[in-house]
Structures are given as structure tokens and as C-alpha cells.
Amino acid sequence: MRIPCPHCGERDVSEFRYGGDATKTRPKHGEGDLKAWHDYYFLFDNPKGPHTEYWQHVLGCRHWFKLSRNTATNEIGEAS
Amino acid sequence: MLDRRSALASAKPYVSSVLQIGEARGFSLLQVAGPAKAISPITGKLPTKVGTALQAQGRTLMRTGETQFWIIGSENDAIATKLDGVAILTPLSHSRTRIFIEGAPARDVLSKGLPLDFHPTVFKPGMFAMTGLHHTPVLVHCVNENRFEIYALRTFALSVYDWLTDAALEFAE
Ligand SMILES: [Zn+2]
Numbered sequence: 388m389r390i391p392c393p394h395c396g397e398r399d400v401s402e403f404r405y406g407g408d409a410t411k412t413r414p415k416h417g418e419g420d421l422k423a424w425h426d427y428y429f430l431f432d433n434p435k436g437p438h439t440e441y442w443q444h445v446l447g448c449r450h451w452f453k454l455s456r457n458t459a460t461n462e463i464g465e466a467s
Numbered sequence: 468m469l470d471r472r473s474a475l476a477s478a479k480p481y482v483s484s485v486l487q488i489g490e491a492r493g494f495s496l497l498q499v500a501g502p503a504k505a506i507s508p509i510t511g512k513l514p515t516k517v518g519t520a521l522q523a524q525g526r527t528l529m530r531t532g533e534t535q536f537w538i539i540g541s542e543n544d545a546i547a548t549k550l551d552g553v554a555i556l557t558p559l560s561h562s563r564t565r566i567f568i569e570g571a572p573a574r575d576v577l578s579k580g581l582p583l584d585f586h587p588t589v590f591k592p593g594m595f596a597m598t599g600l601h602h603t604p605v606l607v608h609c610v611n612e613n614r615f616e617i618y619a620l621r622t623f624a625l626s627v628y629d630w631l632t633d634a635a636l637e638f639a640e
Contacts, residue, residue, distance in 0.1 A: 394517055394532070394533065395517055395518070395596075395597065396517075396518070398582070398598070399582030399583075401582050401599065402582060402598055402599050445604075446597070446598055446599030446602075446603075446604045447596075447597040447598060447599075447604075448517070448531065448532055448597055449532075450532075450533075
């Protein structure tokens with residue numbers, strides 16, 4: 388699997404680490420009840436197909452970015 | 468004056484008639500973060516893109532981030548004093564060990580562990596990459612066709628050296 392780092396260009400997946408679901412919205416500080424925070428932290432969807440995720444080029448430039456990836460086929464789309 | 472101690476003092480020498488692996492000592496490394504237009508009047512023209520180093524005033528300049536650069540100079544380089552107040556400076560000379568590998572089989576050895584395309588038409592002299600070897604970050608610089616310099620974290624330097632010499636056993640004597 389090859390991932391396009393917005394800074395370094397296309398590189399091998401072994402240089403990256405997955406950083407979680409990028410479609411979730413974090414409750415605002417001081418807002419939301421315990422359930423809202425619980426759901427944000429502990430409940431995850433497990434989509435099959437197109438997905439938007441956080442990735443970090445951890446062994447490269449250490450940049451964090453959003454990546455679209457198809458979880459069924461590993462087809463890689465846009466990075467931003 | 469205090470002597471700089473090598474992290475590879477206990478390393479087993481690698482002997483081969485076609486390939487040399489060892490430590491390239493005697494350099495300074497400064498990480499500079501700030502706008503290129505403030506830094507370049509002092510350092511000379513900075514690279515606009517990542518992956519290709521430039522030479523200026525006897526130093527090697529690399530772009531390692533959006534607004535972050537590596538300046539590699541001679542051991543007693545005083546560039547940091549000139550950049551003080553201009554950019555954010557992180558002296559890294561003591562945090563990295565520079566390991567060289569030179570010879571015709573160098574590209575074959577590096578290909579065994581680094582996830583990069585080492586074909587001579589792709590990874591050319593002057594180019595560099597921030598990548599990983601055995602889960603530790605390294606910067607690999609192609610100095611000329613058959614010579615590469617690896618900037619490894621000092622505490623991982625012996626591990627990186629051992630990995631390299633192990634991967635190069637087939638060319639050893
Ligand atoms: Zn990167």
C-alpha cells in the first residue's frame with residue numbers, strides 16, 4: 388500500500404501510522420454530557436468502503452493529514 | 468576541549484573489497500524552523516521542495532518540513548550564532564550519528580530494509596529521504612551515485628550499523 392504524504396509525496400505504508408476516524412466530531416470543551424464524550428472516545432463505526440482517516444507520516448516528516456481510503460479494497464484517494 | 472565520543476566505538480569493523488561501511492564523523496547539524504525568506508539571506512538559497520538537498524557556502528541544506536530545514540556543516544560551524552533570533556534553532560549535532568555506505572552494492576544493501584526505490588534513475592545524487600529502518604526514523608542522503616549517508620538517532624546508531632553490516636554480509640570478506 389502506497390500513501391501520498393502531502394509533504395513528501397507517495398511513500399510506503401510502513402512509514403506511516405494510522406491515527407483514527409477523521410469523520411467524527413469532537414464535542415466542544417466544556418460541552419456535551421458524559422454520554423457524548425463516551426461515545427466520541429469509545430464508539431467506532433466499522434465502515435466497509437470509502438472512509439476518511441487520520442494518518443501520520445511518522446517515520447518521515449511527521450506530518451498529520453486526512454486520507455481517503457476504501458476499507459474494503461485499500462484503494463487510496465486524496466490526502467489533505 | 469571535550470572529545471565527542473562515537474556511538475559506534477564498540478562496532479565491529481566491516482571489511483569488504485567492494486563495499487565500505489563506517490561512521491562519517493566531523494559534522495554539525497542544525498535544525499532551523501522559520502520562514503525561508505528570513506533564513507536564506509544568511510544561509511544562501513534554501514530548497515523549495517523536499518527530497519533534494521542544495522549546497523551553499525560549503526553546507527548542505529535540506530528542507531525537512533513545510534518551514535523547517537536541516538543545515539549540515541563542518542564540525543565547528545558557527546551558522547547558529549548568525550541565525551539566532553531569526554528562526555527557531557535546534558542543535559542536533561550530538562543527537563545524530565552519520566553512517567556511510569559506499570560501493571557498487573550499496574543500493575542493493577539499502578534496498579533490503581528501506582522502503583524506497585533505490586534505482587539509480589530514481590534516487591539520484593543530491594536526493595534525500597526521511598524514512599525508517601527497523602521502525603526507527605533515519606534520513607538517507609545520496610551523496611553520489613554509490614555513496615549514501617544515513618543520519619541515525621545516536622541511541623539507535625549501533626543498531627542501524629549492525630543492521631547494515633548484517634545486510635551486507637554477502638559482500639564481506
Ligand atoms: Zn511526509
